Amino acid sequence: MRSYQNPFHSKASEQQRDLRTFLRTYGPGALNLLPETLWDRLVVLRSAPGAGKTSLMRLFTVKSLILVAEDLEDFKELHGPVSELGAINGQKLQFLGVHLNLGRDYRALMDFGISEQASCRLFFRLLDARIMTAVLRAALCLANRVFPDNAGDFSLRVRNPTPSTDQITSRFGGLDGRSLQAACSTAEKRILEKLDSLLPVQWDEHELGHAELYSLHLLSEADLLLDGQVLPVKPLVMLDDGHALAPTQRQSLLKQLINRELAIARWYSERNEALSSQEILSEESQREGRDYELVVLENKARADSRFEKLLIDIANRRAFLPLARYTGQHEDFDRLLDFDDDELLGGHGTEVIDALHERVETMAQPIDRYRTWLDDARRLQGYEAALHWRELEVLITRDKQRQQRELFEQTLENEELRQRTSAAVREAAALALAHEFHLPHYAGGSRIAKLGSHNIEQFLSLCGDLFGEMLAEITLQRRPKISPLRQDRIVGQASSRLWREIPRRVPHGRAVQQFIQALASMAQKENAKPTMPYAPGVTGTALLMTERSTLLDPEKREAIPGAERLFHALSEAIAHNIISVELDQRVKNRSYMVIYLNRLLCPYFGLPLGRGGYREKSLRTMAQWLLGSPPSRARSDEVTEELPL
């Protein structure tokens, strides 16, 4: 039997050796999130884990840009946007991108038993050595030479030498490639050997490190040469995962990067950390827009729903070739998830509609007021009818509970219905319908994309599960279209898996689960109200920003039972993308930190996928959630019907 590969499960495209696959499946829409001023000031990229910061940086490394620039046929969709940004010009690179991960050894430099200042100097020295090595390697790659064998072909030439640049040059062993490479390699090895030493080490603090990031100054003042000829590219230094640094390291680094005298492009990325101070710098003289550009990827993407389209685009690209190869047809992955709404009723349409019809007719007594609404509803068929009856049930309930009642109630017309309802009400009605009659709900390309929760890795994993089902259909020589019932079941399993893995994956995992369960219970209670006051439903909670400040203060939170546990649970939940947070959300003249569940957890608790619905809670209430036994499991009913084979 032929065996098929699942393109979503394969991590090979993330490997440097399979750069083509990475580029082929990279959605160019992500580039729209970048600002125009990319090259002459510090660009700070911030996002939740998995939102694509590293992939975005990887696109601008020299190897990626070479492929995009030279292979127009294979990468024509990337070539345009990358050119527009200025990274390439036709087939020529404009920038020499190097990517360095700050999640390596740097933090451990703080544990040498030397002063903080000395640790910082070591940090700069190590980072300098790595930046210069990376630039040398990238330049040789551009010229198709071998690193480190051809290091001697490379050199730097300072445009206007000064005593200051001479001093900087001497720190790097000279300007020719071989000396540079030797000096940087030696410096890096020396520091790492001491870092790795199991026997006690002695440091002479005076011999330590660099007071600044000299590599950036040198690269700003020098041309890059190969065989004595100037390379027509400028360096682009990309430093990734800055959140892994110690706070003092992060501050010191940003101070270096923000310097407007630097004439090289530099990008810096870090995770969104809603429970710590993430000021770029505390000095007021540093202004966003002038001295640096801050790009919060989710905010930009969420602003016009681009992120979901981007995710679908990535999924289609990944699946395109395998689907074509296995089925002989050209079909988009997301199209294979589409379905007619009537399929949601799964053959039980009549009983569902009849049950709702009867219930609504009964509760609508006396009927005169709602006659028009009911007459119109009776004319509908299929899922549209079922949804509309459920929607009417909500609207009629709201109408009956309204406080001001007229003496002689008039018949409500369709115009009033349109004013009183919304897409949010219909979404809430759809979910209630699904729960009550055990119908699938979490299905369809758009909902699957929402379940990605702005996390590309999570989305691809879910797509992998769905593609696995498609492969089963292909094996049975059927069209790989998955029914909504099957999609809903697969999503449910992925949701359960995410929930179950929390204690294993996330530090303070059980506290995180306790928080999530309490939040979900609260949300379920709100969503069960017959008037559905927070349509499409509550999926989050909120804390006053002033109370957030209390939570950040170790002394203040000690005074509140459960607050310490809450702080750690929230910190880890954010770091591991179990929850997402939006700061400074204004509601009725008050500012809140809004906390949303990872969308993929919503199916486990039977919650809707839309963002917007949340109920604010006090810090004390949230802290109490973390005390004692967890609340009773807030779990929705599972679909128990057997699937047809």
Place this chain on the structure above:
Amino acid sequence: MSMCWNDYVMVHDDLTSGGVESLWKAGLPDNGTVLYLLGEGFDPRTLVGLTRFLDMVEQAPRKVLTIGLAPHDSDNRVPDAAHGDSFRLAQANMEQLAKLLENAGISPERIPYPTVTEPKSSGRLIAQQLIKDGHLDKVGQVIVDVSALPTGIHFPLIGALLEYQRASRFHAEIQVVVCENPQLDDVILNEGTGPSGPIHGFRNGLDLESRTANIVWAPVLGKGESIALRSLYNYLKPDEICPVLPFPAARPRRADDLGLEYRDLLFEEMAAEPGNFIYAHETNPFDLYRALVHLDRHYGEDLKPLGPTKVVLSTHSSKLLSLGVLLAAYEKELPVVSAASMGYALNGGVDLDAITKHNRLTCLWLAGSPYQ
């Protein structure tokens, strides 16, 4: 090519009579103290070895040195109900330890868990503290009990002892003892997975920016480690994977079960080649050590014309097998990476007394007279 532990000395307890005491007695110094090192852990196996050691007839002056462990002893400790079980068990162990030492007439000594910015630094700092504080002065025999010591601590500790010995600054019999109990392993749940990275002291050039070698990753597989394996894979981005399975094993199908558990992860996600599996005896770390040394030779020498490679190890199996990883890494200067657990908890409703009946000690003699 000779290997340090080509011939080795190891004793398992058998079920009828103790075996490790024979090794301890054989290692007793003519002059010098016997130092017993252990962790202040919550694990019910923490004091099994020490109890047996203290019951031995006293033939040499003895010292017991305990090592404080997070989160029970550190500035990072969090009063967290989730740690309730493990915290209480650790406290109970320490009370029991105090009684044991009092009865034996031994004054307790300890190295507290250090305050660190990077948790992975703790093992290295504890190892350095062991030497700096003079705990090894006049010691003729060191017994390191790793039963309650996490990998991030016992790797640097044992590595430091071997290195100190190699630097000729220390001449003692170095033995490692571990209390194994697979049933207990099944009821101890790992909580939270830390970031991936090299174990300090075993970086061995992995993170050099100038590195050009291809990465060959050899994870020693154990049950329930998919999260850590995935994290390490993303960190290393290896060019080749050679997973290690335990065979022979007490349960003959154990290797099959692990292959099934990780089938999707290894073959679909990581594109591991089925022909790359390595097998090592479940209870003989020296067998694993040999297999890994051969692996390094195979890639380093036999396949040299294809380009430089770096074999990187990780251990996800028993403490006993992890010692095989340690020995190979120490001898061949191979990097060892980990995505350590951030905490532990006990599965509720477990009859610990019933399970602990299956405890079994193993002692490895790593340095000293047998190797001279």
